[in-house]
Amino acid sequence: MLILIVEDEAEIARLIRLYLEKEGFNCEVCEDGETALRYQQTLQPDLIILDVMLPKLDGLEVCTRIRQGPGAKDPYILMLTARGEEIDRIIGLSTGADDYLVKPFSPRELVARVRALLRRSLRHSQEPAPQVYQTAHFSVDLDQRIAHRHHQNAPADLLDLTPLEFDLLATFMSYPGRVWSRHHLIEKLWGEDFFGDERVVDTHIARLRKKVEPDSSQPTYVKTVTGVGYRFEDDPAS
Known part of the structure; x- marks a missing residue:
C-alpha cells in the first residue's frame, strides 16, 4: 500500500511518515498542491493524506481535481487542517474527501483512520458477491x-x-x-x-x-x- 503525504510543514510530514512507515506502509511526501497532482498521476497512491493549507494549490482544489480527473486509481483522501469549524469539514467532504482530521491530532488516531480506509478497500475486494x-x-x-x-x-x-x-x-x-x-x-x-x-x-x-x-x-x-x-x-x- 502506497500513501502520499501532502504537507508543507516539514516536521508534521516527517512525523506522519515516521508513524506510517513504522506500521509497514510505504510513503512518499510532497509539499505543495501542484506536485501532489503530478505525484498522484505518476505514483497512483492508494491513499492521500492531504493538508488543506498548501502552497500553489490548496488541498480543497487538489481534492476536487483528483476526483474530477482521469486516473487508473481513485485514491482514498484523508484531509488535514488546522481549522475545526463545521463549515470547513462540510466543504472538505463535499470536494470528495473520505475522511477529515483536525490539527493537532494524535498520530495513533491518524494511523487508525488510515487503516480503517484501507481495510475498507481490502474488505470489498474479498467479499463474495453476484457479478x-x-x-x-x-x-x-x-x-x-x-x-x-x-x-x-x-x-x-x-x-x-x-x-x-x-x-x-x-x-x-x-x-x-x-x-x-x-x-x-x-x-x-x-x-x-x-x-x-x-x-x-x-x-x-x-x-x-x-x-x-x-x-x-x-x-x-x-x-x-x-x-x-x-x-x-x-x-x-x-
Missing part, C-alpha cells in the same frame, strides 16, 4: 466495477463514479426498496471503525444523485426517508 445487479434503469458490474444508466430506445450511459459512489450505488441496488440509515451505510462502506461525522453520507448521496438522477433536487431513484435514511427505488429489470 451484476440490474434494475430497469441501472446496472452495476461488480467484477469490472462499472455502472450504466439505461434508457428506453437509446444506448446506455457509462456512469463516471468514484469508488465510493460505485459502492454506494451497488449497496442500494443489492436491496432495492430497503431503507438504509446513515449508520448502516457507514458500517457497510466504511466499517465499524469509522471515526468521522455521519453527515459524510449526505455529502456522497448528493454527489451520487447528481450523476444518476434526471433532477437531483427532486430524486427519482435515491429517495430520502425522513428521520431514517435513504432508499433506492426502481422497477425490476425486464
Whole structure:
C-alpha cells in the first residue's frame, strides 16, 4: 500500500511518515498542491493524506481535481487542517474527501483512520458477491466495477463514479426498496471503525444523485426517508 503525504510543514510530514512507515506502509511526501497532482498521476497512491493549507494549490482544489480527473486509481483522501469549524469539514467532504482530521491530532488516531480506509478497500475486494445487479434503469458490474444508466430506445450511459459512489450505488441496488440509515451505510462502506461525522453520507448521496438522477433536487431513484435514511427505488429489470 502506497500513501502520499501532502504537507508543507516539514516536521508534521516527517512525523506522519515516521508513524506510517513504522506500521509497514510505504510513503512518499510532497509539499505543495501542484506536485501532489503530478505525484498522484505518476505514483497512483492508494491513499492521500492531504493538508488543506498548501502552497500553489490548496488541498480543497487538489481534492476536487483528483476526483474530477482521469486516473487508473481513485485514491482514498484523508484531509488535514488546522481549522475545526463545521463549515470547513462540510466543504472538505463535499470536494470528495473520505475522511477529515483536525490539527493537532494524535498520530495513533491518524494511523487508525488510515487503516480503517484501507481495510475498507481490502474488505470489498474479498467479499463474495453476484457479478451484476440490474434494475430497469441501472446496472452495476461488480467484477469490472462499472455502472450504466439505461434508457428506453437509446444506448446506455457509462456512469463516471468514484469508488465510493460505485459502492454506494451497488449497496442500494443489492436491496432495492430497503431503507438504509446513515449508520448502516457507514458500517457497510466504511466499517465499524469509522471515526468521522455521519453527515459524510449526505455529502456522497448528493454527489451520487447528481450523476444518476434526471433532477437531483427532486430524486427519482435515491429517495430520502425522513428521520431514517435513504432508499433506492426502481422497477425490476425486464
